[in-house]
Amino acid sequence: MFDRKDNLTRERLFEASARLFQEKGFKAATMEDIAQALGIRKSSIYYYIKSKEELLREICLRTMHILLEAAEGIVSRESDPENELKKLIFSHAQLLCENLDLFTVTLRELTPTNAGAFWGEIVGLRDRYEGLIRQAIRDAKDAGVLKEIDEKIAAFALLGMLNWMIRWYSPSGEKSPDEIARFWVDVFFNGAGRRKVDDGV
């Protein structure tokens, strides 16, 4: 059992390690760096976690749980397939921007080498999330909202636009997460091309 102070320190530990793994990379960041960022001794960290790998596992788990919890909520509440898919896109964009360090580290540092023993655990959660996105695309197709497209590759198109945001999104940038999500929805559903029927307008 952890008391309240322990939990606070644990939280700060995960935040500091996500920030450092994001800045320096998982391999380059050391436990010493993390201890310094927190202003505690390196040996004290081991009271909370056993290894740097355990920190990476926790970061990846949190990212996947944040995404899954939101997506499962949307899927269970929303009955209209078009709204469901749009809400999933907005949710992913919003969560990525709100948890930029967590998402950046998970998307960039989660490799079989870095993950080691917990690779399968995280990949299982990732597959569950991708499965939800594909199912939403399938439902939208069945409802006649989307044309006859390959669900798998359509999901990769969406995840590509969304996840690539870790490479360029900045909280101080011109566009809000909502504006960006609206753009992805528009491109994905309508395309960026000028529709022939609009030509005369």
Next chain:
Amino acid sequence: MFDRKDNLTRERLFEASARLFQEKGFKAATMEDIAQALGIRKSSIYYYIKSKEELLREICLRTMHILLEAAEGIVSRESDPENELKKLIFSHAQLLCENLDLFTVTLRELTPTNAGAFWGEIVGLRDRYEGLIRQAIRDAKDAGVLKEIDEKIAAFALLGMLNWMIRWYSPSGEKSPDEIARFWVDVFFNGAGRRKVDDGV
């Protein structure tokens, strides 16, 4: 001056390091790993390059030059803005699939920490490439092929779909690079939504 045998060894050195950086990550892969993969002594590597960083720089430079050379060729030969943009999408998808190790390492391992002194050099080339894509989108907008969209975010949509391929594309997968590129072109220009005017057909 390098003779022919030296050049061959240099080529094998870059290939082996791209493969190892892809598999293990740049920080985790050692010069010893690279020497073993080539069947030479570690000390022999230093005849060709000074450091692991120099190998990463060469990998990133090659990736950017491959992309830029192809894109600049398309831009100079193609006068129709719609064809130009479509060819740029096909070219990027094709080159990424043909040089999967190079692209994966460049897109995943090029961080300020890993790149150090050569970060600015590669980012300059990346910006030149992104500039070409944005200009092609602007031209397509001016020609009335694309609707009034923000070029910067439209370029990120395309680069997201394209670059995310390093996370899922497999040469043994169901889809060829050409089929994938055709899908990106279709989603980007027409969208995945069923057009209202098609409903009666």
